[in-house]
Amino acid sequence: MNRHGPITGAHIAEKLNLSRAALRPDLAILTMSGMLGARPKVGYYCTGKTPSDLIAGVLGNIRVGEAHSHPVVVKESCSVYDAIVTMFMEDVGSLIIVSEGGYLEGIASRKDMLKQSLGGQNLNKLPVSIVMTRMPNVIVTHPEESVFRAAQKLITQQVDAMPVVNLVQNDAGEEKYQVVGRFTKTNITRLFVQLAGH
Amino acid sequence: MNRHGPITGAHIAEKLNLSRAALRPDLAILTMSGMLGARPKVGYYCTGKTPSDLIAGVLGNIRVGEAHSHPVVVKESCSVYDAIVTMFMEDVGSLIIVSEGGYLEGIASRKDMLKQSLGGQNLNKLPVSIVMTRMPNVIVTHPEESVFRAAQKLITQQVDAMPVVNLVQNDAGEEKYQVVGRFTKTNITRLFVQLAGH
Incomplete structure (x- = not known):
């Protein structure tokens, strides 16, 4: 043929x-x-x-919404010190920063925190908004995106985690991202183990 | 049937x-x-x-040796400050600490460094050996292990990275781990993208 x-x-x-x-x-x-x-x-x-395309089909059909973790969020006014304490208490590699209405404002990683903590400033007086990556520069994913596409973003954009968001309108009619989860390389690794292991 | x-x-x-x-x-x-x-x-x-078993077969047949990254190593006498600088320069989430002969002594993550940097001590005077996870408590993998088994270790042991090692004998005839690579959740994520994407 x-x-x-x-x-x-x-x-x-x-x-x-x-x-x-x-x-x-x-x-x-x-x-x-x-x-x-x-x-x-x-x-x-x-x-x-080929058979590997069939694998691609399975991996490409799983959605972010089936695999993400719960989001760990703090407010913009939170100090860097308290943000780091939250990271340790929740044992997460990144914190999602939200506005008063609960909409996405930014994300901060252990790497961001480590860089700041080397500076020798008083971490209690610095707000976390100083160290975060701010919107619209935050790489996000949404529940309907395939985990394949999300994994591709993690690799090409060189980030360890992304907020999982839904696009909504706030009371003023502005489009905002509502944070519903956190998608990380740990989620991919767990999925990999599940697919290979059962 | x-x-x-x-x-x-x-x-x-x-x-x-x-x-x-x-x-x-x-x-x-x-x-x-x-x-x-x-x-x-x-x-x-x-x-x-089932078809998902076939996927498991493919994932279970890929070896760590085909997917790991190069190791970023420092000596035990390196200061915490210099270790953090090395992490930023090499853009890695963990450093492997080796003895004079190049054998595995420990591993230190961003989390370990961040915890130490909050302590307010002089990071230039502290050796990295103070903050590292020390042998024999380091979770390791080897080039012949399946990426499935290695991914399982990352999840169950809750680590982001493992040294890839070969068991060798030093000049005194003692068994030691020679460090040949670094296996991380980023390697799994990259493999996931490759499998799903070509």
């Missing part, structure tokens, strides 16, 4: 010296698996898909 | 009202995919494997 291009079932049966009925289950399996495509009046053709 | 248990090719052909020759390619595909097993003189049987 790779050589002949699209070919009808009757034609395949003839070449293989089999009846069309006998061939049907074979073709059904190959079509279901995605390795063959079928078009009416044209016939069967190779999709060029 | 699920109902009838092991069954010969002739028997299947009879039940499905097909010739044995016509059935052969079907059975070959199902056997290759791992969903059917075949035993001489007994016949075919369901292995109970």
Whole structure:
């Protein structure tokens, strides 16, 4: 089929010296698996898909909403010191910073905190908003995004974690991000173990 | 087959009202995919494997040696301050600490550094060996371990990174770990993107 291009079932049966009925289950399996495509009046053709494409299909179909963690948030006015304490208490690698209405304002990582703590300033007097990555520079994901696409963002944007958000309108009619979760390399690693392990 | 248990090719052909020759390619595909097993003189049987088992097979067959990063190491005598600077310069989340001979002594994460930097001590005067997790408490992996097993360790032991080591003998005949790499949640995430993306 790779050589002949699209070919009808009757034609395949003839070449293989089999009846069309006998061939049907074979073709059904190959079509279901995605390795063959079928078009009416044209016939069967190779999709060029391999078993690893089938894996890609499974990984690409899982959504961020099925795999994310609960968000750990602080207000903008929180001190860097208290933010670091929250990180230790919740054992998270990043904190999500929200406005009074609970909308996304920024994100701060252990790396941001470590950099600041080297500066020798009084961490109790500095607000966390000084060290955070601020909107609109925050890389976000949403519950319907595929974990594949989200993982790709983590790698290409070189971040360890992203807020999971829904786009909503606030009372003033402005579009804002409502924070519903946190998606991290730990979520991917856990998913990897689940997929490989059961 | 699920109902009838092991069954010969002739028997299947009879039940499905097909010739044995016509059935052969079907059975070959199902056997290759791992969903059917075949035993001489007994016949075919369901292995109970599903498409997700096939995924597990692929993920379980990739070795740590194919996916790890280069190790970033410092000596035990390095100060906490210099260790943090090295972390920023190399942009890594953990440093591997080695003895004079280059053997594994410990590992220190951003979290360890952040905790220490809050203490208000002079980080230039503290050696990194004060903050590191020390052997034999370091969770390690080796190049031949499956990435599945390594990912499982990252999750259950709650670490972000592991040294990749080979067991060797030093000049005194003692068994030591030679550090050959660093395996992290970033490696898993990258692998996930590769598997799902090509």
